[in-house]
Amino acid sequence: MLRQIEGSRAVAETVALCRPEVVCAYPISPQTHIIEALGELVKTGELTPCEFINVESEFAAMSVAIGASAAGARAFTATASQGLLFMMEAVYNASGLGFPIVMTLANRAVGAPINIWNDHSDAMAARDAGWVQLFAETVQEAADLHIQAFRLAEEVSVPVMVCMDGFILTHATERVDLPTQEQVDAFLPPYVPRQVLDPADPYSIGSMVGPEAFEEVRYLAHARQLTALGRIGELGAEFAEAFGRDSGGLVHPYRSADADVVVVAMGSVLGTIKDVIDTQRAAGHRIGALGITSFRPFPIDAVRNALKGARRVVVVEKAISVGFGGVLSTDVAMTLSGLPVPVATVVAGLGGRTITKTSLGDVFEAALGDQLAPLTFLDLNRGLVERELERMALHRRSGPTAENMLRDLGVTGSRIG
């Protein structure tokens, strides 16, 4: 049914349609509304049977999800930012043990300095944790990906993280087509655990594995992700058939077939990028985009095929590998190895910095004119940076950088963009 609905609410109602039997979470912005809504659905009896467990930390949230999954329950949790980092040991355990937990990550920057706004630093910190990571472009896709996530996770025995941009998607209302219970039931069969703690058939889960088999366990984890890679595309196609919408899949090309410049990105910024591309296409430029939905497993062949005809590739990403540059762009560049297609990185939107059509347009025009530097920080306030460098050069005890910069700017809480 078509609804005008907040992103968090849409995700919560969709997760409820997936019939989770245990929902455990610790609230953290911007994930809070998802968990509040699910708590409400459990309390009112709309989501039943389901146990909603208030836990004392994110570490407990993931640990309880692991326990629930080991007991044979379909388990869901959600977090963001420092919450993900706090649960990280258990995040690795969930994938290492092969429990098909689904988690929403309401993407948010990682401190310090503390910042509640959106970027992809949290998801990138968990890149190698063994989870499937899917990125949603719209609220609709965020909701739809959860249905596919449970099916994928349980089929392949890998936990799945559905990444949706904090605030930009979690707190936005837009038109969303929410499926019926019958539709979801037809797509998502009941969970049949591959391993379960059963007093009638006791065994232990979580043994210590030494050098004799650790590499093999890890190899199998990699093999399961490669299986997932194949299934993500198939499930996306099956979902489109059943629900009538193109949500999920590995990648989403946009006007890229004949493009000189292809812009690669993940998440909600793709909408803004598409608007800019339409404007530049209308001006006669051959430019297109490639949205990457599946970041882990990374669709090497699909990305290479989509980009190999381009003259230049621009990766716009909301994260930075400090001391190196892009994260996503490293993967993209690897898919193009051996091809004469240069990859430029544009770091944008860190800590919630607005990504404007104007600034994207300038960067894309520079790329079309072969003028774009290998690494660009979008809308970097160079004066602010240089003044802090001067203060640091002038005084040994120049004090905390973040506070100095805020004092320098002199304004907080009055921004419009």
Add this chain to the structure above:
Amino acid sequence: MRFHGRGGQGAVTAADLLALAAFEEGRYAQSFPSFGSERMGAPVVAYCRLGEREIRTREPVVAPDCLIVIDPTLVHQVDLFAGLGPDGYVLVNSTRTLHELGLGSLADRFRPERLLTVPATEVAQRQIGRPLPNAALLGSFAALTAQVTIEAVSSAIRERFNRNPSVAERNVAAAAELFQQARQLMTANGRAVLSAPPD
């Protein structure tokens, strides 16, 4: 549309309600807050876009067609009018005129018939029993811009507050009163009352 208020006044809810009203009339709509760590009294900005097809951009509304100022004490604190074009609408919640608010010069920069102040807090206090002007102000917005009908605004309010029908009806009444007040003010000022959405 850009909504300016303070934490606790319902600027975000107002933007959501407007999006819901437009959705109910078959249009595409997007609303979202300014993503601050909001707290009572701090300046808050919320955005709403209406369109005839899917709205893809995620950037904040930097060039609004309409400003809705829920808290008049913001007018000299925040750069409210940034990006507003010469054909823009301004709706301010205040018992005072723009001139009394020190905004008389707005009439030189914008079309005077598109500028309006209405006493939404007072109407809300009387109709709802609490000084919450956000939903009611949308009644005046409907009169001023004709972007949504008052019926759609009422329907959106009822849907949003469906768990508390009494609160919903009091907000609907406040919105209806402010719709009529806005129409009267516009007619009294010799302005044509729009009956259809502008281009």
